[in-house]
Amino acid sequence: MNIGIVVFPGSNCDHDAWYAVSENLHQHAEFIWHDSASLGNVDAVILPGGFSYGDYLRCGAIAKFSPVMRAIRNFARDGGLVLGICNGFQVLTEAGLLPGALVRNDTLKFVCRTVALEVATSNSPFTHQAAKGQILHIPVAHGEGFYIADERTLDQLETDDRIAFRYRENPNGSMRHIAGILNEQRNVMGMMPHPERAADPLMGSTDGLFILQSLAGAAVQSPV
Amino acid sequence: MITPGIVASHQLTPAEYDKILKLLGREPTMTELGIFSVMWSEHCSYKSTRIHLKKLPVESKHVLQGPGENAGIIDIGDGLAIAFKIESHNHPSFIEPFQGAATGVGGILRDIFTMGARPIAVMDSLRFGPLDDPDTSERNGRILEGVVSGIAHYGNCFGVPTVGGECMFEESYSGNPLVNVFALGVFRHNEIFYGRATGVGNPVIYAGAKTGRDGIHGASMASAEFTEESKQKRPNVQVGDPFTEKLLLEACLEAMKTGAIVGIQDMGAAGLTSSSCEMGSRAGTGVEIDLMHVPQRESGMTAYEMMLSESQERMLLVAERGREQEVFDVFKKWGLDAVQIGVVTNDGMLRVKHHGEIVAEIPNHALAEEAPRYNRPYTTPLRTAPLHGPDVHSSDLTADLKALLASGDICSKRWIWEQYDYQVRTNTIAGPGSDAAIVRIKGTNTSVAMSLDGNGRYCALDPRQGARLIVAECCRNLSTAGALPIATTNNLNFGNPERPEIMAQIVESIEGLAEACRFFEVPVTGGNVSLYNETLGAPIYPTPVVGIVGTLPTAAPTGMFFRNPGRRVILLGGLGNPDCHEFGGTQYAKVIQGLIWGCPPKLDMEYEKRVQECVRELVRSGTVESAHDLSDGGLAVALGECCFGPNNMGAEIHLDSDLAPELLLFHEGPSRILVSTANPQKVFELARNKNVQAADIGVTLEARLMIGNRDRVLIDSRVDELKDSWANALERLLHNPVLVANA
Numbered sequence: 001m002n003i004g005i006v007v008f009p010g011s012n013c014d015h016d017a018w019y020a021v022s023e024n025l026h027q028h029a030e031f032i033w034h035d036s037a038s039l040g041n042v043d044a045v046i047l048p049g050g051f052s053y054g055d056y057l058r059c060g061a062i063a064k065f066s067p068v069m070r071a072i073r074n075f076a077r078d079g080g081l082v083l084g085i086c087n088g089f090q091v092l093t094e095a096g097l098l099p100g101a102l103v104r105n106d107t108l109k110f111v112c113r114t115v116a117l118e119v120a121t122s123n124s125p126f127t128h129q130a131a132k133g134q135i136l137h138i139p140v141a142h143g144e145g146f147y148i149a150d151e152r153t154l155d156q157l158e159t160d161d162r163i164a165f166r167y168r169e170n171p172n173g174s175m176r177h178i179a180g181i182l183n184e185q186r187n188v189m190g191m192m193p194h195p196e197r198a199a200d201p202l203m204g205s206t207d208g209l210f211i212l213q214s215l216a217g218a219a220v221q222s223p224v
Numbered sequence: 225m226i227t228p229g230i231v232a233s234h235q236l237t238p239a240e241y242d243k244i245l246k247l248l249g250r251e252p253t254m255t256e257l258g259i260f261s262v263m264w265s266e267h268c269s270y271k272s273t274r275i276h277l278k279k280l281p282v283e284s285k286h287v288l289q290g291p292g293e294n295a296g297i298i299d300i301g302d303g304l305a306i307a308f309k310i311e312s313h314n315h316p317s318f319i320e321p322f323q324g325a326a327t328g329v330g331g332i333l334r335d336i337f338t339m340g341a342r343p344i345a346v347m348d349s350l351r352f353g354p355l356d357d358p359d360t361s362e363r364n365g366r367i368l369e370g371v372v373s374g375i376a377h378y379g380n381c382f383g384v385p386t387v388g389g390e391c392m393f394e395e396s397y398s399g400n401p402l403v404n405v406f407a408l409g410v411f412r413h414n415e416i417f418y419g420r421a422t423g424v425g426n427p428v429i430y431a432g433a434k435t436g437r438d439g440i441h442g443a444s445m446a447s448a449e450f451t452e453e454s455k456q457k458r459p460n461v462q463v464g465d466p467f468t469e470k471l472l473l474e475a476c477l478e479a480m481k482t483g484a485i486v487g488i489q490d491m492g493a494a495g496l497t498s499s500s501c502e503m504g505s506r507a508g509t510g511v512e513i514d515l516m517h518v519p520q521r522e523s524g525m526t527a528y529e530m531m532l533s534e535s536q537e538r539m540l541l542v543a544e545r546g547r548e549q550e551v552f553d554v555f556k557k558w559g560l561d562a563v564q565i566g567v568v569t570n571d572g573m574l575r576v577k578h579h580g581e582i583v584a585e586i587p588n589h590a591l592a593e594e595a596p597r598y599n600r601p602y603t604t605p606l607r608t609a610p611l612h613g614p615d616v617h618s619s620d621l622t623a624d625l626k627a628l629l630a631s632g633d634i635c636s637k638r639w640i641w642e643q644y645d646y647q648v649r650t651n652t653i654a655g656p657g658s659d660a661a662i663v664r665i666k667g668t669n670t671s672v673a674m675s676l677d678g679n680g681r682y683c684a685l686d687p688r689q690g691a692r693l694i695v696a697e698c699c700r701n702l703s704t705a706g707a708l709p710i711a712t713t714n715n716l717n718f719g720n721p722e723r724p725e726i727m728a729q730i731v732e733s734i735e736g737l738a739e740a741c742r743f744f745e746v747p748v749t750g751g752n753v754s755l756y757n758e759t760l761g762a763p764i765y766p767t768p769v770v771g772i773v774g775t776l777p778t779a780a781p782t783g784m785f786f787r788n789p790g791r792r793v794i795l796l797g798g799l800g801n802p803d804c805h806e807f808g809g810t811q812y813a814k815v816i817q818g819l820i821w822g823c824p825p826k827l828d829m830e831y832e833k834r835v836q837e838c839v840r841e842l843v844r845s846g847t848v849e850s851a852h853d854l855s856d857g858g859l860a861v862a863l864g865e866c867c868f869g870p871n872n873m874g875a876e877i878h879l880d881s882d883l884a885p886e887l888l889l890f891h892e893g894p895s896r897i898l899v900s901t902a903n904p905q906k907v908f909e910l911a912r913n914k915n916v917q918a919a920d921i922g923v924t925l926e927a928r929l930m931i932g933n934r935d936r937v938l939i940d941s942r943v944d945e946l947k948d949s950w951a952n953a954l955e956r957l958l959h960n961p962v963l964v965a966n967a
Contacts, residue, residue: 010467012383016650019666051381089329110643111374117717141645143380197647201928202664202780 001027001219004042006072006088008034008063013049013086018134020196024071025212034066041221043059044081045072047088049141049194060090061101069095069132081125081219082188083211086142089180098183098190099157100149102142104224106173110143114205116168117179117193118122121161124182125218126189136207138193140171140179145192148176148180157181234261239362240596247590248628251493255527255576255583259591262494262532263501266755269595272721273753276731279738280748287708287747294335294419294489295409296749299713300775302668304333305416307341310349310715310771312754317403317460319372325403325512326378326464329537331386332407333382334490337539338472338539341409341419342478343662344649346379346406348389349676349715353398357634360398365958367401375405376463377642380468382473385652387833388643389676390663393835396680399759404752406716406771410665417480419489421503421511421568422541423507425488426509426565427746428500429548430724431555432472432538435496438462439534446612468537468560476539482554484547491538497591498533498539499575500566512575516581527578540566560899577686586908604730605687606725606763613808613821616886616961621860622939624816626949628857629864631815635953636868654781657855660705671778678717680765681823685809686767687729689824691736694893696832697855698772699744703836704853706782706843707774707838712741714751714770719763722757729766734934735911737768743829759960782843784870791849791924792904795859796842797835798917800893802826813856817890826895831916832895838914845850847906853940860889860939862898862930867929867943868950874943877922885938890930900924 003021003058007014014031015127021029032039052063063069069091069208076082076097084092092098105111116135119130130136149157154176172192180191195208231241234257245253252260256750262268272276283289288305289297295309313328329346336343350371353364365835366389381387384407420426441461479485487507489499494830498517504511515530525533541550541562548564555562574591576584618624628634642657654662655669660675677698683690699709714737714744719726741748757764786793808822842848854862867874881888903909904920911918929946 009471010381012470012648016648019650023666050383051467054381054465056467109373110380110645112645113642113649124380134612139647141647142381194647197650200650201777203647203650215773 001043002038002041002051003027003029004032005029006032006034006045006047006068007054008066009051011048011050013194016185017048017196020199020212022052024209025201025216027061028176028218032068034068036068037063038072039075041072044083044215045075047084047091049086049088052087052091054150058094059087060094064095073097076188079185079187081215082182083126083215084190085193085194085196089192090144092188092190097188097216100147101152102144102145104144106147111171112139112141113171115193116138117165117170118168120163120166123161124164124186124189125212126214127160127164128212135168136210137205138195138208140193142192143172145172147178160184165191226257228797229858233342234258236261236386236494239805243596247594248586252535253583255531256586258528258532259497262497263591263594267827268498269492271596271755272598272600272755273716274597275599275729276734279734281738281742282531282747282749284747285743286748289749291748291750294338296713297339297416297454298749300670300672302670303412304410304665304668305413306408306410306428306672306773307336307339307748308406308496308773309335309403310406310714310769311335311662311715311752312715313403313405314754314757316373318401320368320461322374323461323463325371325374325694326461326534328403329375330380330403330464330466332383332405333469334492336407336409337476338419338488338490340415341411343384343407343409344478344651345408345661345674346384346405347661347674347676348375348386349770350389350391350679351397351402351767352393354393354395362888371401372643378464378466380645382470383647383648385648385650386882387663388623388656388658389675390465390678391637391640391698392680394765396762399762400764402717402767404769406713408672408674408773415480417485417488418512419503420487420507421509421915422486423542423544424509424568424570425535426542426545426568427548427553427564428539428568429515429543429562430538431541431562432516432560433465433468433535434519434521434561435530435533436535437525437529437533440532442549449878452905462534462536464536468734468756471558471560472537472539475555475560479551481555482550483550484543486552487542487929489540491540492911493534495538497534501538501588501591503542504574504588509573510569510573510588511566512569512573515576515578517563519561519563519567521644531576535773547834552734581595586654594727600721601724601725602727602731603724605728607685609685610821611812614817616807616884618886620883623891625864625939627792627859627944627949628815628861629635629946630812630953631811632957634811634857634861636951638951639954654705656703658705659784660701660707662705662781669803671776672773673702673705673776674771674773675701676769676771677701678767678769680767681809681814681820682767683733683766685820685823688732688736691733691768692740692827693824693894694768694770695737695744696772696829699746700853702772703840704851705776706840708840709744709746709772709774712746712747712748712772714768714771716753717757717764717767717769718755719758726763732883733766733768741830748793750933769861782848784849784866786866786872786873786875786900787849788923791875791900791902792920793875793897793922793924794904794922795876795899795908795919795921796839796899796911798919799879799888800891800896802887802893804893807887807891809891810890812886827894828927834914834916835895835897838911838916839899841910842899842907848901850900854898855892858890858892863929863931864950865944866898868947872943873924874926874928875922875924879921879931879933883934888933889938900910
């Protein structure tokens with residue numbers, strides 16, 4: 001299986017995602033440059049962490065206009081699996097592929113820390129290899145990871161079982177402790193924690209592999 | 225017409241100006257005077273220290289590039305090399321903490337990737353005024369917060385992990401904080417680039433951000449003391465753009481792969497001036513540039529302003545003639561300016577044209593290599609501390625330990641380092657808070673360990689001995705992590721070298737560093753000198769800082785924390801035998817007694833080396849479950865720190881010593897490392913082979929730290945109480961300085 005990793009100017013976790021997919025997950029990974037009009041022959045797409053276009057405006061606000069985002073929209077509409085990590089999550093909300101927004105941490109400071117995440121649903125292509133309620137230890141590293149949405153959206157996410165992960169100890173003020181969410185079709189997920197940083201025993205945790213392996217397993221049967 | 229007043233305002237002495245007249249054979253233009261003033265500034269020319277820096281050892285079988293290039297390079301095997309260097313941004317960080325620190329990170333990163341290496345780690349050595357002084361703590365805290373967020377802003381966005389460092393507090397840094405930034409990059413031997421303008425006729429290319437009026441005379445500012453007027457120097461500080469730097473990194477590394485680049489150097493201090501004349505001087509060539517082609521952010525800039533601008537995120541390249549388009553294409557892909565601004569010539573001159581006129585024409589060699597060198601007079605090092613201190617008698621040693629654990633220098637710096645992305649690039653095996661940071665090199669079985677160390681207190685008492693001790697400690701940090709120390713970079717932070725008692729501090733420190741670096745076989749491959757760190761006549765403590773790097777086989781780190789109950793706790797190197805004078809430089813003297821006095825600890829370098837060999841073998845062979853070196857706060861603090869891991873482990877320690885309890889617990893004698901092990905016999909055996917003392921001092925257990933000497937209990941506390949003092953102190957100090965001071 002083939003996983004595409006999008007590179008925006010300013011992406012800086014692109015190599016980390018590539019390494020985790022190819023060296024830890026033993027799958028094929030390739031980079032997709034931000035001005036590509038097509039995704040090529042990929043089974044799933046990862047939007048990696050970093051500071052796309054410097055994120056001097058709003059995180060992800062400029063990346064959503066990249067040519068590659070049109071291709072990603074089409075890919076997602078057709079059921080393709082899209083995982084946005086950290087800045088990738090921010091880009092997905094800016095692009096309207098996921099509801100809500102990510103704003104400045106309530107501490108007003110960047111935070112890099114391994115956090116305990118509760119798997120809130122195992123009913124998704126990204127979490128099916130984990131059990132609901134299972135605790136995963138995965139690092140966060142962001143200045144703007146405070147998930148906000150209006151009450152109706154939050155209720156809807158809960159009703160639809162579309163909250164993928166919740167923080168055990170909320171590092172950024174996120175509403176309802178939300179760390180990751182799914183779209184309605186459940187083929188697009190955004191999460192602030194970095195599973196690619198928890199894919200190698202040397203890094204202290206391999207819990208991120210639950211997510212990457214779920215993705216790899218699901219992508220094989222994906223309709224695209 | 226250049227008047228003596230104009231010369232003086234460029235911080236050139238009359239004698240230096242005469243030398244310029246002689247070199248040129250005529251009066252300089254204003255642009256030329258500006259160019260000389262920055263190139264001959266202390267910051268760029270090292271004119272007060274160069275003759276002493278020659279005393280440092282610079283060679284070993286590992287060194288591929290010593291001092292004189294943008295960064296030092298050492299071989300780490302597998303065809304790989306690392307480039308690393310430290311640089312200061314002290315003066316800008318005081319004037320504008322956020323941007324001063326941010327651009328400090330940007331500058332050192334460019335020094336690394338201009339050599340072709342991809343930066344994979346950053347560390348910071350920081351010094352501020354105290355956070356518990358009712359008069360200055362608010363400002364000191366503000367400077368700290370600004371510096372930390374500046375480092376975080378730049379490093380996090382650029383995508384380099386900030387993996388370690390140190391942060392200390394002394395009154396002498398109140399008006400003059402120190403921000404020393406270290407960076408390290410990795411590449412293959414055949415990917416190394418140098419800052420040389422070779423090949424007459426080759427195009428000289430400007431790449432990166434546009435030139436503005438920011439940072440003009442930054443190098444000269446960094447070469448003067450602070451006075452009341454310094455506040456007006458804020459426009460001298462540059463503004464950093466880490467996004468552009470990230471693009472510049474990727475574009476440079478990609479352009480290098482085309483094979484069309486023959487030389488490259490970043491525009492750091494003195495910007496366009498230093499990059500062009502240094503590249504020419506190294507290659508023995510001339511460089512001719514036309515400022516008309518320089519991408520500009522503002523209109524109406526004069527030649528003087530453009531040559532002296534320190535706008536950030538800019539590079540100067542020399543490409544092979546006929547292949548410049550390949551270079552332009554790469555920069556265009558990354559959305560950056562890259563234009564030809566000149567050509568390499570054969571006459572050795574830096575020739576600058578503007579609006580069709582020649583505005584500067586100076587031999588490159590004169591600028592880069594013929595700056596004045598001073599053998600400044602020196603007497604005995606400035607010393608204000610008394611030789612004798614108050615008697616030591618504590619009424620509550622447990623309270624003393626808690627006070628030390630909660631003091632600025634010793635407490636947890638988590639509040640700082642959680643603001644840094646210390647994991648990006650997924651190589652960080654041991655991050656901030658460890659004795660040494662460890663970063664693996666992907667695709668190999670090799671990891672690189674690194675540590676930054678300085679100790680202003682020791683150097684204030686005896687700069688030569690202080691310098692020897694910091695090299696020993698830095699090497700010890702690496703050895704404790706299982707690494708073999710290989711090479712050093714240093715940042716020498718001192719006051720005004722024109723004062724003989726300050727110059728004496730500089731000379732003694734350099735000689736101490738030279739002796740220790742030679743002994744521990746860690747040659748100096750480069751570094752930085754920051755002088756004139758004085759505000760209103762008050763100098764900082766003499767503060768040499770060393771960054772030492774080493775290698776080790778990649779493996780899960782051993783770490784400092786006790787892991788399991790029932791393990792023997794062994795003190796390698798022994799309890800030590802300090803005399804009372806040596807207690808005057810300790811954290812105990814500073815924090816509990818409220819002053820420093822006496823002299824730094826003794827150091828037996830032969831013994832130190834054997835202790836380090838011993839621990840390195842114990843860690844690499846997996847014989848010990850934890851290893852932590854003793855430094856600030858001595859044995860008791862180190863024992864506390866071993867207990868602050870995730871498992872709430874403690875220890876019961878029984879000592880057998882004639883020393884006074886305060887000395888026994890808190891003296892800072894070197895060459896000592898705490899290990900815990902399930903296999904004590906193997907530890908004793910190896911220690912015996914190495915002729916190193918190994919004192920079996922106790923056993924690990926849960927939740928409690930008890931330290932006794934013979935029949936007397938000295939310290940007894942729950943671990944969570946100690947940990948609370950240590951873990952939350954910095955936040956308490958920052959948010960409630962007065963409460964803490966009065967407590």
